[in-house]
Amino acid sequence: MAPQKLLLLSLVLFSFKSLFCHSRLDEDSTLGYLDDISSYGMAAYPSYYGAVHGERGAIAYQPNRFVLERVARVARFRSSQNVVNVEDYGAKGDGTDGTEAFEEAWKEACSSSTSAVLMVPENKNYLLKPITFSGPCKSDVSLMIKGTIEASSDQSDWNGKNGRHWILFSGIQNLYVGGGGNINGNGKIWWQNSCKINKSLPCKNAPTALTFYSCDKLTVENLNIKDSQQIHVSFERSTNVDVSSLTITAPESSPNTDGIHVTETKNIRVTNCVIGTGDDCISIESGSQNVNATNIVCGPGHGISIGSLGDHGSKAQLSNVIVDTAQLKGTTNGARIKTWQGGRGYAKNIVFQNFVMHEVKNPIIIDQNYCDSKTPCKQQTSAVEVSNVMYKNFKGTSASEVAIKFDCSTTVPCHDIILQDIDLAGGDGDATTSLCNHVNWTKKGNVIPLPCAK
Ligand SMILES: *[C@@H]1O[C@H](CO)[C@@H](O)[C@H](O)[C@H]1NC(C)=O
Numbered sequence: 001m002a003p004q005k006l007l008l009l010s011l012v013l014f015s016f017k018s019l020f021c022h023s024r025l026d027e028d029s030t031l032g033y034l035d036d037i038s039s040y041g042m043a044a045y046p047s048y049y050g051a052v053h054g055e056r057g058a059i060a061y062q063p064n065r066f067v068l069e070r071v072a073r074v075a076r077f078r079s080s081q082n083v084v085n086v087e088d089y090g091a092k093g094d095g096t097d098g099t100e101a102f103e104e105a106w107k108e109a110c111s112s113s114t115s116a117v118l119m120v121p122e123n124k125n126y127l128l129k130p131i132t133f134s135g136p137c138k139s140d141v142s143l144m145i146k147g148t149i150e151a152s153s154d155q156s157d158w159n160g161k162n163g164r165h166w167i168l169f170s171g172i173q174n175l176y177v178g179g180g181g182n183i184n185g186n187g188k189i190w191w192q193n194s195c196k197i198n199k200s201l202p203c204k205n206a207p208t209a210l211t212f213y214s215c216d217k218l219t220v221e222n223l224n225i226k227d228s229q230q231i232h233v234s235f236e237r238s239t240n241v242d243v244s245s246l247t248i249t250a251p252e253s254s255p256n257t258d259g260i261h262v263t264e265t266k267n268i269r270v271t272n273c274v275i276g277t278g279d280d281c282i283s284i285e286s287g288s289q290n291v292n293a294t295n296i297v298c299g300p301g302h303g304i305s306i307g308s309l310g311d312h313g314s315k316a317q318l319s320n321v322i323v324d325t326a327q328l329k330g331t332t333n334g335a336r337i338k339t340w341q342g343g344r345g346y347a348k349n350i351v352f353q354n355f356v357m358h359e360v361k362n363p364i365i366i367d368q369n370y371c372d373s374k375t376p377c378k379q380q381t382s383a384v385e386v387s388n389v390m391y392k393n394f395k396g397t398s399a400s401e402v403a404i405k406f407d408c409s410t411t412v413p414c415h416d417i418i419l420q421d422i423d424l425a426g427g428d429g430d431a432t433t434s435l436c437n438h439v440n441w442t443k444k445g446n447v448i449p450l451p452c453a454k
Pocket residue numbers: 198200201
């Protein structure tokens with residue numbers, strides 16, 4: 001967008017600033033209002049919106065709202081008064097430890113009586129030990145990461161600390177994290193010491209690079225995150241979350257390095273992310289509701305997963321998940337739902353649509369006999385009930401003969417499973433097959449491979 005157009009649009013939107021800042025995803029009235037503004041914007045800048053629309057080209061994609069919110073954030077950033085630079089608190093940015101400086105700078109930003117921007121400058125490299133950014137804050141805080149933040153590779157820095165986190169954001173409202181910079185978990189030492197890599201070692205937790213715990217009205221966008229110790233980005237017990245334009249990479253061999261993890265989180269939207277790691281691209285766990293993931297590119301890794309659910313006899317509650325427009329390259333799974341035996345509860349109202357697979361081992365899979373433990377899992381009767389799952393418009397290639405695999409519980413069969421317009425051949429155009437255990441499915445349109453006879 002030309003700078004003058006951006007400025008003009010920013011000015012138009014500036015008057016709506018408070019509205020944008022304080023309600024993003026949750027209130028229907030706000031969404032309606034945004035739509036009104038969107039049509040105004042569309043009329044004023046048809047070519048720009050046209051370009052965005054063409055570029056994404058996705059079904060059910062809403063570029064105008066996306067762009068407008070982004071512009072609103074720019075306006076919010078410009079109007080912020082209090083810029084807190086970590087360098088003013090002693091961070092050097094030469095690869096040396098900046099933990100204390102970041103902690104002090106956060107205190108300042110979080111207690112600011114006007115919107116604060118915590119600035120991490122460009123072309124600098126800050127080492128951080130485990131660190132917590134806690135709310136509530138007095139005003140909105142934006143963390144602008146322009147340079148690089150790198151994790152300490154000394155595992156003893158976690159001694160006496162919670163070993164599950166590296167950077168933790170906790171209990172914050174209206175937080176923005178972005179800036180186009182880099183976050184490097186330096187995970188190699190943790191991977192080497194993982195029981196999945198060295199079987200003679202005990203199984204221990206490794207830190208999640210970025211954890212957002214109990215945050216509300218959160219935006220995370222435009223960051224490059226790599227080589228996390230374990231999970232890269234985790235959203236936990238949060239609400240009204242907007243995630244976009246994240247690039248997440250780690251080696252295919254790195255253990256448990258999920259890209260984006262969502263657990264007990266409601267109203268979350270993940271768009272335009274490119275993720276290649278050693279574990280799930282996106283994993284969505286129990287307690288999550290209203291999860292939309294759109295325009296996701298995955299690979300390598302384990303694909304897009306709902307679950308695992310129902311471990312240790314737990315009760316799962318998961319509903320209203322839409323994964324729309326995903327490309328998976330060389331992943332072990334495409335659209336997967338995985339549950340442990342012995343669980344309870346439900347996973348329902350799930351849509352996977354517009355998927356393109358390149359050599360994916362299990363393009364469509366429901367696995368109710370999931371077991372990821374050192375010892376084999378024993379047979380159990382209770383199970384998480386999986387229902388109302390739609391797979392629509394899948395194309396591409398399966399790296400294994402079984403392209404559709406429904407391995408459901410004997411006692412709680414999967415039901416209301418819909419397959420519509422599926423075309424999954426083998427790598428060389430070879431025929432593929434389906435496997436169905438205890439599943440009640442319906443087919444619409446053309447489905448290749450044909451689901452098993454009932
Ligand atoms: C695995 O861990 C054991 C015990 O710490 C260690 O002696 C061994 O060298 C490790 N193996 C590799 C391949 O790192």
